[in-house]
Amino acid sequence: MDSVHDNGSCRLVVTELSHIKKLVAQLEVHLGESPDLCNCKHLTSQIFSLTERSIGIITSSDFGQKRSSTDVGLTPSPLSSVVDAPFKTNKKRKMMEKRTHQVRVTSGSGGGESATPVDDGHSWRKYGQKEILGAKHPRGYYRCTYRHSQGCTATKQVQRSDQDPELFDVIYLGTHTCVLRTTPPKPNPDARSFLENLSANLTVKTEGLAVPGEPKEWSAAATGTPFCFSSTPASVCLAPERSPFSVPSTSENWGVSPATSDSNHVASFAPFEAAEWRAQSEYQEVVSALVAADAPPAPALDQDLDDDLINFDISSFFA
DNA sequence: GCAATTTGACCGCG
DNA sequence: CGCGGTCAAATTGC
Numbered sequence: 001m002d003s004v005h006d007n008g009s010c011r012l013v014v015t016e017l018s019h020i021k022k023l024v025a026q027l028e029v030h031l032g033e034s035p036d037l038c039n040c041k042h043l044t045s046q047i048f049s050l051t052e053r054s055i056g057i058i059t060s061s062d063f064g065q066k067r068s069s070t071d072v073g074l075t076p077s078p079l080s081s082v083v084d085a086p087f088k089t090n091k092k093r094k095m096m097e098k099r100t101h102q103v104r105v106t107s108g109s110g111g112g113e114s115a116t117p118v119d120d121g122h123s124w125r126k127y128g129q130k131e132i133l134g135a136k137h138p139r140g141y142y143r144c145t146y147r148h149s150q151g152c153t154a155t156k157q158v159q160r161s162d163q164d165p166e167l168f169d170v171i172y173l174g175t176h177t178c179v180l181r182t183t184p185p186k187p188n189p190d191a192r193s194f195l196e197n198l199s200a201n202l203t204v205k206t207e208g209l210a211v212p213g214e215p216k217e218w219s220a221a222a223t224g225t226p227f228c229f230s231s232t233p234a235s236v237c238l239a240p241e242r243s244p245f246s247v248p249s250t251s252e253n254w255g256v257s258p259a260t261s262d263s264n265h266v267a268s269f270a271p272f273e274a275a276e277w278r279a280q281s282e283y284q285e286v287v288s289a290l291v292a293a294d295a296p297p298a299p300a301l302d303q304d305l306d307d308d309l310i311n312f313d314i315s316s317f318f319a
Numbered sequence: 320g321c322a323a324t325t326t327g328a329c330c331g332c333g
Numbered sequence: 334c335g336c337g338g339t340c341a342a343a344t345t346g347c
Contacts, residue, residue, distance in 0.1 A: 126324055128339060141338070145323095157338090 099172040102161075122176055124156060136162045144178055152178035 123145035161167035
């Protein structure tokens with residue numbers, strides 16, 4: 001974990017992110033000349049602020065150490081960490097493993113709350129919600145949709161952070177024994193092509209410039225593409241299948257992920273299968289934020305991911 | 320009509 | 334006894 005905070009690496013990332021900022025700024029200038037492209041300008045500003053945030057996170061050295069009172073007891077470790085917490089000898093109650101893990105959702109356009117932190121590739125069904133003492137936001141309880149049909153005992157709890165509305169604590173309990181649907185082709189079999197694809201899409205979007213002002217703005221964020229490079233998930237986010245997310249009917253989506261009951265086709269990244277998740281997810285988070293998808297973390301990518309992906313990122317992103 | 324979500328009640332642990 | 338977790342009836346959405 002400490003290795004992640006290695007100074008050199010951080011500096012590198014910061015440098016690269018700064019580079020992105022510059023590029024985006026340039027891009028914005030260019031876009032400014034074309035009235036049609038104001039929507040893209042909007043995107044660039046989103047990218048810009050996102051990048052800035054990432055830099056901030058990194059330079060704060062603790063990677064988003066912002067404390068939220070609710071963190072106490074939930075996530076002993078910093079942002080987006082996966083924690084193995086051997087359960088305190090509870091007799092019968094939950095001898096299952098517990099993994100805590102924070103997820104940041106960036107809704108970019110300030111559209112307020114977005115609906116779902118991440119979809120982890122499993123189908124969850126909400127079975128409860130509770131106000132938690134001392135926490136502003138209630139906690140949502142989810143179990144695997146296939147609990148009965150396949151006897152899968154996995155559950156998760158999702159709670160929004162008090163202070164940072166974009167931060168969610170997700171606690172996974174137990175392991176999935178259900179059969180994951182056939183893993184769809186990973187969005188990033190190769191980071192390079194992945195990003196080329198991305199930039200290609202960006203280009204297309206620049207030209208297409210579909211309906212800007214639609215209520216999409218919000219739904220885009222809620223749609224399961226929390227990281228907003230676009231308001232049209234299908235085009236940029238490389239996970240077009242994810243769009244059918246139904247925003248929970250509640251006005252208070254605050255964060256209980258929409259139980260992804262319909263996420264049959266979601267690019268899978270299962271916290272349990274992807275054992276590599278650990279601390280490197282700190283970088284991953286930044287990376288995935290930049291990449292506008294939360295899917296990438298596939299078992300295949302290991303520690304190499306950090307550096308490689310970031311490098312790819314920077315170089316091919318706007319190239 | 321079915322499946323998913325909501326929400327108050329219930330239960331067990333500390 | 335309070336709090337957190339789960340259950341299950343009612344409600345809502347597709």
